[in-house]
Amino acid sequence: MGNGPRRIGLVHGLGVDSSTWEPFIEQLRAAGEVTVFAPDLRGHGRSPRPDSWGLAEFADDLVETLPPDLDVVVGHSLGGAVLAAAVERLRPRHAVYLDPGFQLGLPTSGLGGRLFWAAPALTLGVAALITARSNAAARKGYPERTQRLIADATARFDKRMATSVFRDIAFHPVVAARPLVPSTVVLSADSKAVLPEALATALTGFGWDVRRLSHLRHDMQLQDPAATFALLRDVLLGE
Numbered sequence: 001m002g003n004g005p006r007r008i009g010l011v012h013g014l015g016v017d018s019s020t021w022e023p024f025i026e027q028l029r030a031a032g033e034v035t036v037f038a039p040d041l042r043g044h045g046r047s048p049r050p051d052s053w054g055l056a057e058f059a060d061d062l063v064e065t066l067p068p069d070l071d072v073v074v075g076h077s078l079g080g081a082v083l084a085a086a087v088e089r090l091r092p093r094h095a096v097y098l099d100p101g102f103q104l105g106l107p108t109s110g111l112g113g114r115l116f117w118a119a120p121a122l123t124l125g126v127a128a129l130i131t132a133r134s135n136a137a138a139r140k141g142y143p144e145r146t147q148r149l150i151a152d153a154t155a156r157f158d159k160r161m162a163t164s165v166f167r168d169i170a171f172h173p174v175v176a177a178r179p180l181v182p183s184t185v186v187l188s189a190d191s192k193a194v195l196p197e198a199l200a201t202a203l204t205g206f207g208w209d210v211r212r213l214s215h216l217r218h219d220m221q222l223q224d225p226a227a228t229f230a231l232l233r234d235v236l237l238g239e
Contacts, residue, residue: 001025004033006237007070009092011062012038013077014101014165016153018043023146024221027229032237039065041065041082043158052100053161055168059085066090072236073157074219076221077101081169094235095183099218102174102195102203104166138217176202184209186228186237190218209235 008028012022020034040047042061046235050057058078063086066073073092075083080100087095116159139147174197185208187200204210211231213220221228 001036001038002029002034004035005031006032006034006072006201007067008034008036008236009066009070009073010036010082010091011073012036012041012044012153013079015157015164016046016150017041017047017156019045020146020149020153022223023143023225025230027225028236031229031233033239036069037066041079043161045156047118049158053164053168055081055085055165055172058082058155059089062086063089069070071238072096074098074232074236075100077218078165081174084174085185091224092181095179096232096235097183098221099188099191099194100174100185101169103199104173105172105176105193105196107231125175136221136224142223174199176206178206182209184211184232185233186220187212187214188216188218188220189214192206194218195208 010018010024012018017040021036024079025036026099028036039062041058042048042050047061051178059082060171062082068090070090070092072094073083073087073090074096076098076180078101080097082103083090083095083097084100084102140149142150178188185195185203187195187210191200200210213224213231214229216227217222229236
């Protein structure tokens with residue numbers, strides 16, 4: 001989308017698709033001359049519906065879909081985890097992670113871990129139901145157009161993937177290390193579920209740029225695209 005000199009990739013999160021970036025893209029295009037690339041991850045939007053949902057496969061897809069050497073690539077939630085797995089090959093000039101799925105707050109060891117993953121369809125289903133109710137209540141305050149974009153994208157989502165995705169990220173968390181490219185993380189009020197505070201502190205120590213939108217929820221770019229853009233304007237437009 002667009003034909004400006006600043007080239008930006010946007011990678012959506014679990015359960016939605018590239019269409020939900022539209023309000024954020026409008027902020028980008030109003031502020032600068034950009035070209036935006038926004039793919040649908042496998043099982044989302046209009047992408048293929050394979051039978052395998054490993055994080056490495058999502059990353060392979062992203063590398064095949066996005067052009068190399070973009071100025072910035074932004075990944076939200078699952079998209080952040082996928083970007084982290086693909087960033088060494090994509091090599092954007094800057095990577096941005098919005099509440100990325102780096103370390104999920106799910107048990108992976110001991111008796112609790114065994115019990116949780118013995119019946120993940122049940123345990124994750126209960127957790128998803130609680131989250132869905134909370135999200136639905138909060139999203140009533142979003143603009144009607146944004147609510148419609150979310151609902152339409154969710155209807156296109158292949159829900160078969162959820163258990164595999166959560167398992168893969170839970171058992172293969174991102175650990176603190178020096179970033180491969182200049183990297184910014186933005187944390188919301190809900191960030192502890194996907195990126196614990198101890199990890200945020202460790203990332204800062206390794207040279208990551210950690211920023212916060214503590215008054216916004218996990219889908220910050222949907223709840224308030226203007227505030228999310230304003231926080232990242234310098235990175236996104238190279239100012």
